[in-house]
Structures are given as structure tokens and as C-alpha cells.
Amino acid sequence: MPSGTSSQRAFALSPRVWRWFGAVAAVCVLVAAVWMVRPESAASPQAQLANVGSPQVLAARVAPPRPRPSASPEFALPAPAADAVALTFDDGPHPEFTPRVLDILDQYGVKATFFLLGQMVEEYPELVQEIQERGHAIAGHSMQHDDLTKMDDAKVEAELAGVNELIEAQTGSVPTCHRPPYGAHNARTDAVAAQLGLATIMWQVDTNDWRKPGASSIAASAGAAQGGQIVLMHDAGGDRSQTVAALPTIIETLQRRGLRIVPICAVIRADSSAGPIRF
Numbered sequence: 001m002p003s004g005t006s007s008q009r010a011f012a013l014s015p016r017v018w019r020w021f022g023a024v025a026a027v028c029v030l031v032a033a034v035w036m037v038r039p040e041s042a043a044s045p046q047a048q049l050a051n052v053g054s055p056q057v058l059a060a061r062v063a064p065p066r067p068r069p070s071a072s073p074e075f076a077l078p079a080p081a082a083d084a085v086a087l088t089f090d091d092g093p094h095p096e097f098t099p100r101v102l103d104i105l106d107q108y109g110v111k112a113t114f115f116l117l118g119q120m121v122e123e124y125p126e127l128v129q130e131i132q133e134r135g136h137a138i139a140g141h142s143m144q145h146d147d148l149t150k151m152d153d154a155k156v157e158a159e160l161a162g163v164n165e166l167i168e169a170q171t172g173s174v175p176t177c178h179r180p181p182y183g184a185h186n187a188r189t190d191a192v193a194a195q196l197g198l199a200t201i202m203w204q205v206d207t208n209d210w211r212k213p214g215a216s217s218i219a220a221s222a223g224a225a226q227g228g229q230i231v232l233m234h235d236a237g238g239d240r241s242q243t244v245a246a247l248p249t250i251i252e253t254l255q256r257r258g259l260r261i262v263p264i265c266a267v268i269r270a271d272s273s274a275g276p277i278r279f
Contacts, residue, residue, distance in 0.1 A: 084260040086230045087112040087222070087250070088203065090141055090179060093120055093127035094236035100244045101235045102134055108251045110261040111136050115179040115201070118143035118163035120236060121170065128170040137263035139177040139201065140164050145237075148180050148189045156192045164196070177201045177265035201264065203232035209243045210234055218246035223253035230264065 080086045092098045092114055105112055114131050116138060121128050131138055140163035142148065148156050164175050178198045180189060190200045207221040222231045231250075233243050254261055 080228055080230065080262050080264060081260075082227045083258070084227060084262045085225045085254055086264045087233065087261055088115060088179070088201075088230055088264070089113070089233050089235040090115045091117055091120070091145070091237035092235040093124045093131065094240070095124055095127065097235045097240040097244055098124075098127050098131070101247060102130065102136075104244070104247045104251070105136070106134060108248070108255075108261075110251060111263045112261070113137040113139065113177075113201075113263045113265060114235070115139050115141035116163065116167060117141050117145055117236070118159075118166050119145075121163065121166040125166075125170045128167065132171045132173070137265050138167055138171060138173070139175045139179065139265050140167060140198075141179050142181050145181040147182055147184045149184045149186050153188070153192050156189050157196065160193055160196055160198060164198075175265065199265070201230070204229040205231040207231065207233050207243075207246075209240065209246075210238060212239065212242055215242045215245035215249075218242055219249040219253070222246070222250040225254065225259075227259055 087110070089098075089101060089112060093116060098114075101112075114136055116128065118140070128138065140160060142159040143162045144159070146159070148159065151159070160178055163178075168174050174197075176197060176199060178193055179201045183202055185200055185202075193200050205221060205225045207218045209218045218233070222233065225231050234240055235243065251261060
């Protein structure tokens with residue numbers, strides 16, 4: 001009598017069974033390989049929604065990217081025209097001094113640039129809206145006014161992107177510039193900013209108004225600015241009553257010298273793909 005169990009004999013006498021199992025296995029391997037390499041776009045939006053589980057996640061995956069301004073190291077220091085001066089104010093908005101600065105600017109019909117702190121934007125969002133409504137340029141000055149050069153790249157990005165997101169939420173516009181706290185920057189922080197579409201804006205004329213040297217000293221410093229230069233002042237970060245008092249004289253002096261006073265930086269409307277709007 002032949003050795004082996006009945007099942008062993010059945011399989012030994014049925015090679016077609018083994019060929020059938022082999023064919024099925026090959027098909028399974030082929031299907032799995034095709035599924036793994038298929039492009040994500042092959043899935044329908046409905047299928048993607050089923051996979052990710054929420055409309056918000058789906059929107060983040062399939063929505064086209066928002067247009068951003070081009071920024072490069074060559075765009076790092078934009079400047080006013082040769083017959084113009086830019087007045088800039090850091091550290092705001094402030095509930096007492098920013099409205100006073102805005103009123104004076106309106107009185108003379110000139111526009112300025114405000115570099116805002118994220119923590120102040122969070123506290124006084126209505127002032128951010130007012131600055132924009134009055135036609136001035138708005139850009140970021142970090143979230144907390146810490147030295148960017150002492151942070152790693154991820155922290156620098158968080159500081160710059162954080163304030164930009166707050167500004168965009170209040171204005172509907174995406175800033176294209178930033179000013180580093182203390183003016184502290186280097187090639188690394190500039191590169192992080194450029195990756196976010198941000199030009200790094202410094203200044204040529206420092207009024208040192210944060211030292212409270214007196215309104216006449218502040219006015220003399222700013223009033224001596226030459227065409228194409230950027231003037232640094234502050235509308236927050238302390239008592240800025242001297243800066244407010246000096247501002248009318250600054251504007252009158254510059255205009256008497258035949259210099260225009262202009263804002264700097266471009267903005268991009270968050271709801272538009274038209275590209276940068278330059279002042």
C-alpha cells in the first residue's frame with residue numbers, strides 16, 4: 001500500500017491545484033504593487049474625503065496654494081525712490097500712541113509703514129484694521145520681540161509666520177516684508193524670511209526715539225533724512241509722546257525739502273491671485 005496520507009496523495013495527483021494557487025498569488029502581488037504606486041490624484045475628492053475624514057483636512061490637501069510674492073536676497077532691502085522718504089513705526093499697535101500717530105499722518109495726507117508685534121496684534125486687533133483702513137502699509141516685527149539670531153530656523157519661522165497669520169486674519173492681506181527686532185539679523189534669518197516670501201527691512205536713519213531724547217532731537221534726526229532712505233521710529237514699547245510731538249515737524253521739514261513721504265513694502269490680498277500690490 002502506498003505510503004502517505006490521503007490528502008498528500010490528493011495534492012500529489014492534482015498539479016492543477018498548485019498552478020491555480022500560484023496564479024492567484026501572482027495576481028494579488030500585481031494588484032498590491034499597482035495600488036502602492038498609483039498617483040494620489042487618481043482618487044476622487046469623495047474618496048479622499050472618506051480617507052481623511054473631514055472637509056477641513058481635504059481642503060488643505062486639494063486647495064491650490066495661495067499666491068505669494070517673489071522674494072530673494074536681491075529683494076532684501078527695498079528702498080523708497082530717490083525723491084522720497086519712508087517713515088516707519090515699530091512695536092505697535094498701541095491704544096494711546098498709534099491713533100495719535102494716525103491722526104497726524106491723516107492731517108498731512110501722508111502714508112507710513114507699521115511693523116507690528118504679534119502680541120500687540122492679538123491684544124488690539126481693531127487698531128490693525130484701522131491702520132489698514134487709513135491706507136498705511138503693515139508688516140511683521142515678530143511675535144514677541146526676541147532676537148532672531150539667537151533662535152534656530154524653526155523658531156525664526158514660527159516668529160515670522162505667526163505674526164503674519166495674525167495680520168492676515170485682521171486685514172485679509174499677506175505681508176511681504178518684516179523687520180527683525182533690534183535690527184538683529186544675519187544671512188540665515190534672512191534666508192528663512194525669504195522662504196516665507198518676506199523681504200528684510202532695515203533703516204538708514206535711526207531717531208533713537210526709544211531713548212526719549214526729546215521731541216526736538218527726534219525731529220532733527222528724521223528731518224535730515226535723504227531721498228531714498230528709511231526712518232526708524234516707534235509707536236509703542238514705552239512712552240512715545242515725544243515721537244508723537246515730533247511728527248508734525250518731521251513731516252513739514254521733509255516736505256519743505258521737496259521730499260515725498262511714502263510707505264514701503266508690497267501686500268498681497270489673501271483672496272486674490274493678482275499678485276503684489278506695490279505702493
